[in-house]
Amino acid sequence: MNYSGSERVVYVVSQELVKYASRLPSNPGRSLLVHSLVNALGLLSPGYSSSQLRVVKPKPATDDELRVYHAPTYLDVVLQASGASLDSVEVLAEFGLEDDCPKFDGLPEYVRLVAGATLTAANALKLGLSDIAINWDGGRHHAQKYHASGFCYVADCVLAILALRRAIALVRSPLKLSLSDLMIQTQSQSSQVAQKQRKSRVMYLDLDVHFSDGVSEAFYSPSNVGPSQVLTFSVHHAAPGFFPSSYLAQLPPTDSSSTPTSFDPFTLSLPLLHGASNRTYHAIWPIIERVKNIFDPDFVIVQCGIDALARDPKCNVFNWGLDAKEEGSLGWYVLRIVGEWKGKKLFLGGGGYSAPNAARAWSYLTSIILGKPLDITTPIPDDPSHHGFPMYAPSFTLDVPRVPPVGNMQDTNTDEYLEEVRERFDTVCRVLEGRKGSS
DSSP states (O other), X not given: OOOOOOSEEEEEOOHHHHHHHTTOTTXXXXXXXXXXHHHHTTTTSTTSSXXXXXXXXXXXXXXXXXXXXXXXXXXXXXXXXXXXXTOOHHHHHHTTOSTTSOOOTTHHHHHXXXXXXXXXXXXXXXXXXXXXXXXXXXXXXXXXXXXXBTTBOSOHHHHHHHHHHTSEEESSOOOOOOHHHHHTOOHHHHHHHHHTEEEOOEEEEEOSSSOOHHHHHHHOOTTOOSOOSXXXXXXXXXXXXXXXXXXXXXXXXXXXXXXXXXXXXXXXXXXXXXXXXXXXHHHHHHHHHHHHHHHOOSEEEEEOOOTXXXXXXXXXXXXXXXXXXXXXXXXXXXXXXXXXXXXXXXXXXXXXXXHHHHHXXXXXXXXXXXXXXXXXXXXXXXXXXXXXXXXGTTTOBSSOOOOOTTSSOOOOOOHHHHHHHHHHHXXXXXXXXXXXXXX
């Protein structure tokens, strides 16, 4: 498909954000490598594409902004420097600040900057300043209201959804009015405009290999029998012992006539089996599109964790590709979202434990979003301003190496399993159709 990339795009980054995001214990140095490669490839240069690109510095999140979701008791601990009076073993354990989420030097700044970066991106969309926004340091989808979890200290995805949910949408396209037109509207005209307004619908699509438990559980509401402003859809791997363990990570029920009271059609999961490849992702794309078309979102948030790509050093359970020219790849997904889906879009980062592969992937996705996709064989620039060039060995190209098709990574998502997935989501879509509303 052809995507011209004429949209207004905001790319959120600053030296401070990179400095503190690069201290994340699970991904040391990753932020620096990502933004360094984006710069070295010239993607942020004014003449790179026809997109109206603006590079925006994030505003650190305030206490009030963080308290929109997070509990004050958690913030009291996470926003204190390491070694503070609240840092007893018992307190740290209570708030998840141990094991995979230890406190580290600069954690308070990290929390404020990552949350602030995602909110800066969301507000650019909400205020009509941008059509697409990018924050590759965001996407912390495991963080909980009361505690850290899964390398995630702040629920920036949830905060973005809450911010965008408060935006006002128009039921149908309004006439283009100037500021003076708006100022001289009569009371009757204002009333007519107000009648055309409704609350915004926000769709959250999570492509990380891990289930988006922090986000899905935040909006899970089985007792709601009407329409919803928020729909979460997580495509992930789920298996015994695979993080996270959640009652919401499994396929939805199979029969609408016996739908359990615990089912929420606006909190959706599509677990894939070991070895998921482009073939499997291509097979499930029509399901994602169908759900999106029924829900008809005004805003779409896409969490682009890249640990589902091949050869992730921590996960290594999927064999997903990157090249947008290959049907079903991550690049192919993003190209269709920016080129075909209506509404404003927010792209976030997430998991991914090979820093050079994260830099490759998010740089490549940035080029797609800007409407001028790089060739996947593009050499990594050997530029003095680009940090970590030797880390891209042995290929030194943009593509993320995959396990060969005739290798050890077999795609176990059989035709029978994928047919079961389709049948389950046929039920979901019937329920969603019945629950549609103006929100």
